[in-house]
């Protein structure tokens with residue numbers, strides 16, 4: 001029996017623009033486009049869900065007749081107008097037809113209750129062969145709960161029996177044209193979750209659910225989309241400056257976009273790649289002083305605690321300086337973030353992500369399966385990290401470790417951004433020691449940066465002629481030096497946890513095991 | 518699962534139109550329906566826009582070496598599937614007389630999908646002859662479209678003889694004759710229908726009119742109910758289907 005395949009549409013753009021891609025670009029025929037309210041019905045015991053079928057009551061907007069649709073795995077078993085304008089509450093109220101008689105038997109004459117209710121736009125499209133025969137049906141569904149929570153757009157591909165090959169070919173084309181990620185969650189469940197949790201836009205830490213077979217271009221695009229969502233989500237928080245976590249999340253997303261752009265040669269359109277790498281670098285740079293100032297303040301209590309209790313009081317005036325400094329940095333940053341430059345580049349970036357033409361034939365490797373390309377780039381990043389990491393000795397200059405930290409970041413972000421593609425076990429084997437290496441290198445560099453910054457800010461205290469405070473800062477800076485030295489001393493051991501056979505072998509096992517179907 | 522075979526030794530009487538349109542009506546009522554196009558000419562297959570080919574050969578299904586399920590194609594209509602015509606059926610009529618009884622085998626092949634369908638329509642080529650008992654073994658009912666002209670009498674004479682000679686078999690097989698391509702304006706048609714009804718009171722009440730809407734199936738490549746919903750011929754097939762159901 002032909003299996004329905006379901007995808008979450010991760011592409012930028014609204015319902016209409018994605019629909020236009022399906023009809024104009026992929027040549028699918030629009031069979032129907034319905035707008036209105038729909039509810040899922042089931043027995044209180046969930047009999048229909050357990051039988052893997054759905055019963056939908058649809059009330060079209062305007063004055064169309066309500067309908068009742070019973071379907072299994074996207075296959076319509078029966079679709080009939082409903083005489084009453086409210087959903088049936090008893091199986092005896094079902095329309096009179098052989099199929100509904102089967103349904104009545106299934107629910108055993110019992111009661112029907114309405115589950116989640118959503119407002120939807122649903123397009124049904126057909127993929128036709130050269131005889132104009134339908135080979136697959138595509139259901140494109142955009143819904144929001146009645147409380148206005150937008151649910152992810154879903155696209156379901158239903159191969160018609162006997163046309164499985166044609167449907168697979170269509171899916172390949174679809175994945176190349178629209179950013180999709182495989183999903184098992186039907187709209188009914190999304191609606192249920194949405195109704196109970198008020199699920200927000202954008203996804204968690206690890207972002208887009210990617211599939212190994214999708215084209216490199218659509219995978220890159222999906223990752224960018226997800227990272228852009230993270231940026232959008234944190235942006236207002238960055239501007240308000242109330243929670244340093246927003247700026248941190250913002251910067252991580254920017255940094256990840258830069259990494260993925262950097263490793264997007266032959267996948268991403270070269271001109272756009274250059275332009276946006278440049279702009280994202282700028283965006284990262286304008287936020288750095290504020291982040292540093294945040295870190296001073298976040299770490300301050302902890303650092304102060306390393307001083308003897310009698311001296312901590314002396315730091316109070318310095319804390320005031322840090323706070324003023326942070327406010328200055330934040331003010332300067334907001335000017336940049338509200339600049340024309342940022343606005344223009346932000347808009348350009350979003351339209352770049354939404355523009356299908358920018359993602360077709362955009363590079364020699366754009367159509368290759370993403371897994372192959374990513375693995376190649378991971379391997380390269382790893383080779384470089386291992387090579388340069390081995391060169392680090394006690395005598396290496398600080399700059400060599402800072403450079404190594406960047407290489408580590410590149411590898412880490414590649415692995416994290418494309419994490420759904422990899423074998424989970426192998427990925428965990430690599431990421432654990434890699435994150436330790438990065439923590440070490442981060443501690444080394446950050447303590448140095450922080451010590452220098454504090455030293456500079458301490459200059460402002462001099463005018464105040466406050467020697468005791470200056471002495472206390474000296475103690476804090478010293479403490480930072482100790483931490484940096486410790487990080488540096490532990491580097492070779494930490495790096496050894498990464499540069500060893502077990503972890504390095506895991507790189508060969510990143511490709512997921514073939515699942516038996 | 519009930520198996521209904523269109524039957525008439527004459528070609529061009531509306532066998533295929535009957536199978537295709539009744540199958541469409543039955544499916545629209547929520548029944549799970551399969552049409553098996555046994556005519557190598559593949560008219561039913563054409564009306565459903567399917568390519569007339571069975572991977573591995575249609576004969577292989579009849580022979581039992583290919584699962585029927587693997588040959589099934591979904592049509593564009595919910596609950597309505599098709600086993601396409603295949604060129605290898607062109608000697609089906611010859612096999613009928615050999616000991617292997619292909620239509621018995623057809624019944625056997627259908628057993629594999631008996632849980633999946635409520636009704637199966639066998640669209641038979643005109644060359645299938647009534648003398649073969651295997652037709653009767655394969656089907657629960659014969660749908661016999663009859664054009665109201667004297668030329669159609671032969672089929673009925675044959676049927677009469679058969680019923681006389683095989684009383685046991687006929688108890689299990691329903692023979693459902695009805696008038697097809699009826700032109701009420703032709704006095705000849707009306708007279709013939711009256712005569713035949715007098716001799717055969719078991720003939721169905723419902724008739725299918727002669728209609729250009731039905732002829733246009735070849736242009737639309739769809740059952741008449743798909744493009745002419747609620748039209749006179751569409752209603753005629755609806756009425757025919759309800760009457761057939763009361764007789765099964």
Ligand SMILES: Nc1ncnc2c1ncn2[C@@H]1O[C@H](COP(=O)(O)OP(=O)(O)O)[C@@H](O)[C@H]1O
Nearest residue numbers: 528529530531532533534698726727728731732
């Ligand atoms: N009721 C009808 N009115 C007009 N034309 C019809 C009707 N039934 C069938 N036809 C046409 O007559 C031709 C033969 O019909 P068909 O169903 O293929 O007959 P058979 O299967 O018995 O050979 C076809 O072109 C069909 O479109």
Ligand SMILES: [Mg+2]
Nearest residue numbers: 532533556560
């Ligand atoms: Mg025919």
